[in-house]
Amino acid sequence: MAPYEFRPNQVFDPKKHILDVIAMQYLEQATSDVHHLVPADVIADGNFLYHSIVLLMNNSAVTWSELRVRTVIELITNATYYSNTYSHCVGPFDIAIQAMCRKSTFSELYEITALCNILKCNIRSIYPKIDLRDHTAIVNNTFMPLPPTVANCEITILWSHTLNESEVRIKNNSTWSPNHFVPLMSRLIQHERDNNNQLASVLATPEKKTFKNNVAIQIRIPEFQSSPSRRLRSVINIDTDSSQSIMSDIMLHDQNDKEEQRQIRLEKKKQLVRSSRLNATEDERQNRLDANKRRTQSSRKNGTEEERQNRLDANKRRTQSIRKNATEEERQNRLEQQRKRSQANREKKKNEKRMSDNISIQQQTTQMQSAGAKEVTLQDGINISHSTSNANILPKIRNATSSWPEPISRDLKEGCLKKFLHRMSMSALAETTCAVCNIRSPMQKSKSVPV
Structure with a gap:
């Protein structure tokens, strides 16, 4: 390979190079x-x-x-x-x-x-x-x-x-x-122009052509030079105008440099933010999102009604623009996400309803426990207290409601069926006519008196 002829350009030009x-x-x-x-x-x-x-x-x-x-x-x-x-x-x-x-x-x-x-x-x-x-x-x-x-x-x-x-x-x-x-x-050194040179004016005496005795004659017209003070004032004015133009050029160049440096700093900050976000851990990402969420909530809380309406209008226009320019695949993805979100909301409402039902059932069972022990007289003459029946039934109800939905146990179904058959038997439903008031009443509540 041929050797290099290395002649480096070591002057920093803001038009070609970027400051790090x-x-x-x-x-x-x-x-x-x-x-x-x-x-x-x-x-x-x-x-x-x-x-x-x-x-x-x-x-x-x-x-x-x-x-x-x-x-x-x-x-x-x-x-x-x-x-x-x-x-x-x-x-x-x-x-x-x-x-x-x-x-x-x-x-x-x-x-x-x-x-x-x-x-x-x-x-x-x-x-x-x-x-x-x-x-x-x-x-x-x-x-x-x-x-x-x-x-x-x-x-x-x-x-x-x-x-x-x-x-x-x-x-x-x-x-x-x-x-x-x-x-x-190295930095770029701008060489200023030297505008302090003395003015050299070439003075030529004007001539006028006339005729005398039909012969053309050149007549010299004298012209007086301006005074030294006037010449000095003109030179000063020229120098002042030149210096002002130079200063304006320098100021304009400095403003352009500052704007360029500002753009470079902003671009560097953007790169740093992107790099930090890419290399951030999950905890740092979550903290950043929480901070943004709190800041957004605070700004929305302190915003006026007009700002809120403007924000909603801007979001609406942005959403419409995104949907209008979206492809068919993006549209299908958006609809699928909406369906999943709706299904999740429905499941959440169902769970909340179940929880409220369970709480109401527990409250009812608590009231039943505090009602006291009241004796109930059955046909076979056996006295059973409410406290005993509640003690047998409440654990089953509590177990059934705690893990809802769950199949009803066989013992509970058989107990309910026995009570139903007992209460609906012919002996329990039999009636008789009272000899005193001539009114039909349950036979269990009637009393036979020998005559």
Whole structure:
């Protein structure tokens, strides 16, 4: 493969590049001599180091995959040097090579040193002063290509992370380690135009053509120059107008930069929110939903009638629009969900009705227990108290109502049938005529008197 002619573009242009807001926070925790640089945003897909080099390159034909392949070839070619020099702080060389052959794998010090030879340039590695360990002193260094290669330029790379330090510590058990690289570029310096040059006016005396004795004669018309004070005022006015236009251009550019930075910050916040929601646990998700629910309830409770009507109208329009643009499959899914929801509501109402019936039955049985023991005289002359009958019947009723619905026990059915047959027998229903009042009355309540 042909070697690269690496001429990096190290000036941050707001029209071409995007500021990495999170990396800016890590840059403030690095050494002070790089605080004037600007971290440029690169794609966060695991190939951060190679995307950083591609961003600095002026050659649009070079891709990150080609840089990764060249890096692996360079490391294998000089495997002995890289293994002896950096394996004590990075790790086993063979394992690193195997990981490097897979795309979207985070790069380490091996790749940085190999890129020095590939690009023929010095690479300054900047590591933030966070959780400093033994190998960070080696990482915070400037790496050069192997002799006899001579570097023709120098670039700066920052070890960073896609999340804030606090979020990283929450997810990594209070420890921080980088998972991102960004290039550091110098700020764009705008050269102001110099409008203080003196005005040089070419004064030509006008001439007038006339005729005298039928001969054309040129007559010179004198023209007086303006006074020095007038010339000074005109120069001052020109300079003032020029400075005002420059200031307006600068202010307009600053406003555009602020708006662009604001949009970048909002996009970063959106990415952080999406990332935190994807990596959140079930408890965190439930807490977030509960907080949103309480906030919505509070806002609806404190809202006016007009706000409530506007909200309902907006929801209605949104629902109509969604249903209008929905496909047939989405419509069928919505109807199926409605059927399931209606069935669940019906089951809930049935359960509530059963519970209320059970409560009413229990209340009735309690009243029956407190009614007292009243004796009932049967035909065979046996006195049975209500308390005894309740004691036999109530457990059966209680067992029957506690686990409703349940088949009626055979003993209960036989007892009820015996009582029915006894109460409906001919002896129990027999009547006689009273000899005194001539009224028919039950024979059980009548009394025979011998004459």
